[in-house]
Amino acid sequence: MNRVTTGNVSLDLILAGGFPENSINILMGLPGTGKTILAEKVIFSNAASDRPALYLSTVSEPLDKMLRYLQEFDHFDPEKVGESVFYHDMSDVLREGGLQTFAEQVIELVKEHDPAFLVIDSFKALHAFSVSEAEFRKTLTYLMTSLSSLAITSFLVGEYSSDEVASLPEFAVADGVMELVLNKVGVKDARYLRIIKSRGSDFLSGEHAFKISASGIDVFPRLQTPPTAISYELVNKRFKTGVEVLDSMVADGFWKGASTVVFGPPGCGKTLLGLHFIFKGIEMGEKGLIATMQENPTQLHRIVSGFGWDLQEAIDSGMLELFYTSSVDVYIDEFVSQVDVRATSSGAQRILIDSLNDLEASAPSAARFRDYMYSFVQAMAARGVSLFMTSEVKDLFQSSIQTEFGISHMSDNVVLMHYLRQKSEIARAISIIKSRGSRHDPGIRRFEITSRGLSVGDRFEHWDAPYCHGE
Incomplete structure (x- = not known):
């Protein structure tokens, strides 16, 4: 015809x-x-x-x-x-x-x-x-x-x-x-x-x-679950997040092609952990894509340079593509479509989406958000692309990963970043809630933000653990 x-x-x-x-x-x-x-x-x-x-x-x-x-x-x-x-x-x-x-x-x-x-x-x-x-x-x-x-x-x-x-x-x-x-x-x-x-x-x-x-x-076009989603060849490799202790908590790293969502309150370091993920990939020869609605390019350049990475060099070398759109103007259909097209054309093997909260707010309904995210996660998995997503929770100390749109059950890995307090001291903490198909350390570990990024330390002892529950 x-x-x-x-x-x-x-x-x-x-x-x-x-x-x-x-x-x-x-x-x-x-x-x-x-x-x-x-x-x-x-x-x-x-x-x-x-x-x-x-x-x-x-x-x-x-x-x-x-x-x-x-x-x-x-x-x-x-x-x-x-x-x-x-x-x-x-x-x-x-x-x-x-x-x-x-x-x-x-x-x-x-x-x-x-x-x-x-x-x-x-x-x-x-x-x-x-x-x-x-x-x-x-x-x-x-x-x-x-x-x-x-x-x-x-x-x-x-x-x-x-x-x-x-x-x-x-x-x-x-x-x-x-x-x-x-x-x-x-x-x-x-x-x-x-x-x-x-x-x-x-x-x-x-x-x-x-x-x-x-x-x-x-x-x-509406993103559809790929026809190969039921049966496709899995990549039997692990990827490094760029944070050594965190990698050791998950049987030498998360599976390549897996999706990871990081929950945490404001200022805890979610975006920074995502940047570790991207720049570690570049170091290992894997192209990356940062899709953000949080920091504009100027702000992101300043943040990245503060931790010793060179954003512009990564972009100029063709190892990194930066896609920014304002959270005020974003539509989930357009955003996901653009990410999909850019990831395909650039050959990106790692994608950072910052953040899911902005995407959820841009969707006309919770059902449309779930459909889009499920299809997108499945599409990336079928291509062997590792996906890293951030999601903000409201409470600083009583961290909860219960969400209205059910993203954690779609993801292979769930990381919780939160704060702990003991009398007059507040500390940052990180724990792995879920790692599909992998042995992982469920302990709560201290971490700090230094001039070189995230530094994860030992387990906490005798601190008030956060209240945390799933979906």
Whole structure:
């Protein structure tokens, strides 16, 4: 089956290569969801002199206004307008001649331009010009029969709601239906798209996040658990965290390709332990990726240099990639997708995510967070990539690893960093709560933060142990 690219690699992936050629597709969603932007990106990505596109606007938005805003996007090519992309305003035809005249005029324009691509925006607006449901169905049948007999890939854009899919006749005749939605997540807007229908064609199901940008749309396909998750070759090697005593507490280190989550209160050294993990890997020839929402690059450079590491040298040598995004602007779909892409392209063998709390806050629901994290952890395990994640707990002394999103049971290793107090003295402590498939020392050990990073010492004796429980 031949495909029509959407102009976006990720969206093509969702559609198994793009829209099927010569299909009739509905792009649906409430006003402001990005339907027109997507339709225009598709036609400008495909239109050529021998395969022109015909864009018909009805009564939803004035044509001159549409063209004015279109110029703000990278996909707009003014040289194509009037040469391979043809616009026609059909509002007067509808108002003066009605629905049947509109349909006849559409077919005349199709014969005149012989397009490979056709957009009618808004198609739903045609309902307002129908005298009866019978007339609309008759006109719809005439249009769809005519278009189906021609080599045209058509896009019917409309402000449809989800409950209209089962009741309006155009959805029955359409080969494909894509819904775009705009949700409120806290103070942020979150956009998602999903494929409702794709006749005779495979597609990636579920909700996929996207953003409107200068390139039109940036799509972040829903992360799926890899098909190899049930059976894949395990790497029978251990990795070093860079903290010698901690490595000795877990049978000479954690398994390579394992996931580790470090819980702890503010200021206890979670990020520092993660940096040990990354720079030890670089020392051993393993490329690393730091994905952070905590410290911006300038702050991280200062922190890293304070412990004797050279962040810039590691980046310049190609051994380290730094990915920072503000926790205010982060979306879990985009973040996880970016980490996945960057890890693959850079060949990273160790990944530090700092922190899970920011990711959980960016998710529209706890269920979506769990799904994403499970799929991501499994994907990294299947590739043999070692994953290190930080998570902050609230209490300084009564440390608890009970979380709302259940991350500890997904992880192979759980490390707890906390504080102990004895009368007027406060000390930092570290313990290993869980190490899947490995013998480990369950003792609580003292550690200090020095100019060279973390230094783990002996076990505590006769101190008040923290209250700690699992999920």
